[in-house]
Amino acid sequence: MVTATTTLEAELLRLAGSVPDPELPVLTLHELGVVRAVHLHGADAVEVELTPTYTGCPAVEAMSLDIERVLREHGMREVTVRKVLSPAWSTDDITAEGRRKLREFGIAPPRVRTASGPVPVELGPTHTRPHTDPAVNGSPVAPTAPAAPTACDPADAVRCPHCGSADTELLSRFSSTACKALRRCLACREPFDHFKEV
Amino acid sequence: MTATVATTAALALGDDALVLSHRLGEWAGHAPVLEEEVALANIALDLLGQARVLLSMVGDEDELAYLREERAFTNLQLVEQPNGDFAHTIARQLYFSTYQHLLYAALAGGEGEFAPLAAKAVNEVAYHRDHAEQWTLRLGDGTDVGHERMRRACEALWRFTGEMFQPVAGLDVDWAGLEAAWLESVGDVLERATLTLPEGPRVTAWSAGAGRQGVHTEPFGRMLAEMQHLHRSHPGASW
Incomplete structure (x- = not known):
């Protein structure tokens, strides 16, 4: 599901995934499995694909702002966070490390x-x-x-x-x-x- | 806004979710126990999330929610019915969440533009349906008071259930099959709850149309007044 094609994209994906979940700060967004992809457009414009856990999850907006902030701090001038619904997020997307931290x-x-x-x-x-x-x-x-x-x-x-x-x-x-x-x-x-x- | 079939369908599904979300939100501060306060608010939040996605497919979600008149809403009359007592709310939840779960499951398996949302929402609605079924069993097969209230609520809302199976343009669904599955499921739950499927008519007496045609029951106007008041008095208000 998660795709990264260049070294910089891989680094940006890692950074976006390192953002803590606003409601469960013990988990990162990577461990929660909600950061799907990062696409670089030019040198300093990036689009991040984020999927909500639940359709109405109010944490998505806070997640988007946090991702934007982190990527801007790392030299990105333009950060767009796009909400994707498909394929639907499942709790199976939570990593083994994420499960351990939850427990x-x-x-x-x-x-x-x-x-x-x-x-x-x-x-x-x-x-x-x-x-x-x-x-x-x-x-x-x-x-x-x-x-x-x-x-x-x-x-x-x-x-x-x-x-x-x-x-x-x-x-x-x-x-x-x-x-x-x-x-x-x-x-x-x-x-x-x-x-x-x- | 162009009135394509997809628009019609997105508004119908979106208005169902929005209006029921608002009704369930009215329980905040009034639910019988804290757990139910939280449960009903969580269900309302799921529905609001679905409504936002669906209405955004049509236009600006805030304008659609706050600036349309009553006749422009195409939600089912069932979801606009007042909360009543707790049994009434549970009966409304049982009827609607069973319908929505079956409908989303059908849409999720298709190729249409609603498939991504339906595939996601069907997992959420499964919990709404389970919640309603659990309470129907508990009230119906509980005390005499609970049984009587649940029976009365199921009877009172029965006349709004026929409308759910009117085909909605733009949704490729086997409506007759959906209706049969709904009747079987609701009938099974009611039987386990020592209740029976009501026998009265499943449509309202007047035939000018129903919610899907923009025809609503009296309580809906008052609900909209409350829901839209803030936005209309203070356009663009935010916090």
Whole structure:
């Protein structure tokens, strides 16, 4: 997806990708996977292709301004940041290093999606651990409660970023931002954000 | 603005998203619990993002949102209906997000100019649909009060659901197939929620047209007055 053709373009791409995410400053835009390409037009004019995580993500404007500032500081006279929608950003675009940083920051990283294309909606339990007898775990789950509409392996549990337990439950489908869900760890009882799979 | 078929379609989809976004935003400060306050605002934000992309395909997004008269909006009447109680909002969400999810999935698989947006938005709307289904189950299969309110809300909004499947010029979609899939899905969720599909007519009694033709229900004018007031009083205002 990311293309760079000249040495200078590669350097500019690296610089644009080094900008921290305005909402999750532990991540760079490269680690988030949102800087798609850099095209040099002449000696000091550059166009950057940026893709939003969510269509309505309000951080895109701050990202654009930060990219413009960084590239101007490095000698670019004209910086244009173009928003591209296609192909749609997916949480699979977050790098391995990005996932590690999210976990360290206290946010459960998105799981790897097992299917591409539109996300099917399925009804299932809100717990992510493998199925166990409700009578044994003491926290029965209504059989009709829907699971997150993700195309993930059901055995791939969302783990608590604090204690690592796979025994976690969903509290709310939407958390501090649209890209996160609010969960609670049933082992250490700490609530935590989970970066939802899209 | 030239009235090409693509313009017609972009306005229809964009107005649906914009108007529902505004309605959901009205819950800010009024939602029953904090998590729902956040959830409804997040759904509204997703829809606003979609509206901005769609309206920008037609012209200046601010002019289109703030300076058009009621009759120039082509959103479905369903999305302009007032929030009512929480069950009412959830029923509106169930009906609309199921429709939007199926419609975007169809558009995402095509070659048209809406495919890039649809392919992106369909992932967001999947969560809206899931949210609405989860609440429908919880209210319908919950207490007697929740069940009764959910039943009443589904009945009250039923007459606005027929309009969703009127073909929109410029969208290459199997509308009959979409309608069948919608009926099956909503019927399945309602059944799990111990409710039944309402049986009344799915169009309004008067036949002058509907939202897609610019004909709106009374509450829409008041909603627009509030939505457009600031921009009309202070043109170009920003912060």
